[in-house]
Amino acid sequence: MTITDTRAPEAPSGAGTRDIVNPSTGQVIRTVPEHGAAEVDSAVAAAKQAFESAPWASLHPSERSRILLRIADEIEASTEELYRLEALNNGRPVTETRAQLSRVPEWFRYNAGLLAAQRTAVLPSDGPYLTYQRRAPLGVCGIITPFNHPMLILARSLSAALANGNTVVVKPSELTPLTTLALLPILERAGVPDGVVQVVTGAAEAGRRLTEHPDIAKITLTGGTETGRSAAVATARRFARMTAELGGKTPVIVFDDVDPREAAEGAAFSAFVAAGQSCVAGSRFLVQRDVYAAFVEHLTARALAIRVGDPTDPGTQMGPLISARQRGKVADLVDSGRAEGARITAGGSVPDLDGDLAEGFFYSPTVIADATMRMGVAREEIFGPVAVVIPFDTEEEAVAMANDNPYGLGAGVWTHRLDRGHRVADSIRAGMVWINDHHRLEPSLPWGGIKESGIGKDAGIESFDEFSWLKTVVARIAPDSVDWYGGAGTERLN
Structure with missing residues (x-):
């Protein structure tokens, strides 16, 4: 596979196109069709026909499992070109995209394993009955999928959906469709039948139509909270299933029993990886007062030392934001924090870069100290490389501050006290909590939040099971017949 193998479905004559922009330079790198409602309808119809003709759903589970394993092998063989393509498309450094995409095959192998080992239950029944369950796609x-982790987030859901025998229509972010399109020939080589996976390259209209389409049985969405709210209403109208990973404002609690340098250097990853464009980015650092000043000093030093530049350079540690619009939003929020009295100790501006990079959408790693919980930077999702640091005094206060937010996706706790770590993790209202680490994930770990951070789980057996429906079969095995109205068998109501 080469990066030129990014084929999008044809758009009707006269339909528009969209320029795909390299966020590091602002230059166009590819043009794809701008699909809308009509193209979504066509893609869904093709996927429905592929499902009903049953070349995929009717395969024995062991054969589907083998194909998923071949997909993993094909992705693994193509990892270098895929991670370079993703870095070109979304601006993340190749060190990050290489590390992330090298793990994508794990999701296909994990769900292949779940499929191969899948069991259904025989249920206890009174009397002469055999009651058992079956699962169906x-x-x-x-x-x-979103722009920040296009391939990884797609793999989490796609592998589970395919394992269960479903067909799929994928709508990647209109900003970052290239690795999704590059996956199509990989699926073909691995043996996935034609029509089983469809891709539409559109924006809001395409996404809205996909969530509203009467033939879509389940939506998996990663995006903003308002987008998720609209999708939830659309799917609820027809009682379709939905999993949604939405916004976040992740608290990271740092207690005074840890070395502030250790905590700052470890926690910096949570704030600045992916240029802070992650739903679980550590954006609220709640730091116990005795180590507050030292933590701010070390986090500031780490932020100032991060090498910002060309994502294709292996020496680069942080790339650009995805768009000029997103950079403007981040800059406005930082300015609001400054206006409200917070102290900018690192960044807070656009870095001075040369050549083509001067036209990119870069923003410096930023630390905002002396913030309060009432400031906009402490409450709103920034989705940029901005760490907001707020002091606290007691454990109870830290937990209350962590929970004082409409989101509940992730949280971090830094402490060397075992009892405190588990106690605080148990008290935080979030779908995922990391102790002395951040953003750790595995195919077996259910991923998802509560409150306005979404519903349902991606990954894990919870996600796998949500891509099928459960049927219960009750078989009467007694030799005699039942004649309720003739007086036989009236000792109980069936």
Whole structure:
């Protein structure tokens, strides 16, 4: 595979196109069709026909499992070109995209393993009955992915959907469709039948139609909270299933029993990886007062030392934001924090870069100290390389501050006290909590939040099971017949 193998479905004559921009330079790197509602309808119809003709759903689970394993092998063989393509498309440094995409095959192997080992239950029944359960695929599933982790987030849901025999329509972010399109020939080589996976390259209209389409049995969406709210209403109208990973404002609590340098250097990853464009980015650092000043000093030093530049350079540690619009939003929020009295100890501006990079959408790693919980920077999702640092005094206060937010996706706790770590993790209202680490994930770990951070789980057996429906079969095995109205068998109501 080469990076030129990024084929999008044809758009009707006269339909528009979209320029795909390298966020490091602002230059166009590819043009794809701008699909809308009509193209979504066509893609869903093709996926439905592929499902109903049953070349995929009717395969024995062991054969589907083998194909998923071949997908993993094909992705592994293509990892270098895929991670370079992703770095070109979304601006993350190749060190990050290499590390992330090298793990993508794990999700296909994990779900292949779940499929191969899948069991259904025989249930206890009174009397002469054999009661058992079967699982069946849902049908056509829609997967809507974001710009920040295009391939990894797609793999989490796609591997589970395919394992269960579904067909799929994927709508990647209109900003970053290239690795999703590059996956199509990989699936073909691995043996996935034609029509089983469809891709539409559109924006809001395409996403809205996919969530509203009457033939979509399940939507998996990663995006903003308002987008998720609209999708939830659309799917609820027809009682379709939905999994949504939405916004976040992740608290990272640092207690005074840890070395502030150790905590700052470890926690910096949570704030600045992916240029802070992650739903679980550590954006609220709640630091116990005795180590507050030292933590701010060390986090500031780490932020100032991060090498910002060309994502294709292996020496680069942070790339650009995805767009000029996103950079403007981040800059406005930082300015609001400054205006409200917070102290900018690092960044807070656009870095001075040369050549083509001067036209990119870069923003310096930023530390905002002496913030309060009432400031906008402490409450709103920034989605940029900005760490907001707030002091606290007691454990109870830290937990209350951590929970004082409408989101509940992730949280971090830094402490060397075992009892405190588990106690605080148990008290935080979030779907995922890391102790002395951040953003750790595995195919077996259910990923998802509560409150306005979404519903349902990606990854893990919880996600796998949500891509099928459960059927209960009750078989009467007694030799005699039942004649309720003739007086036989009236000792109980069936």
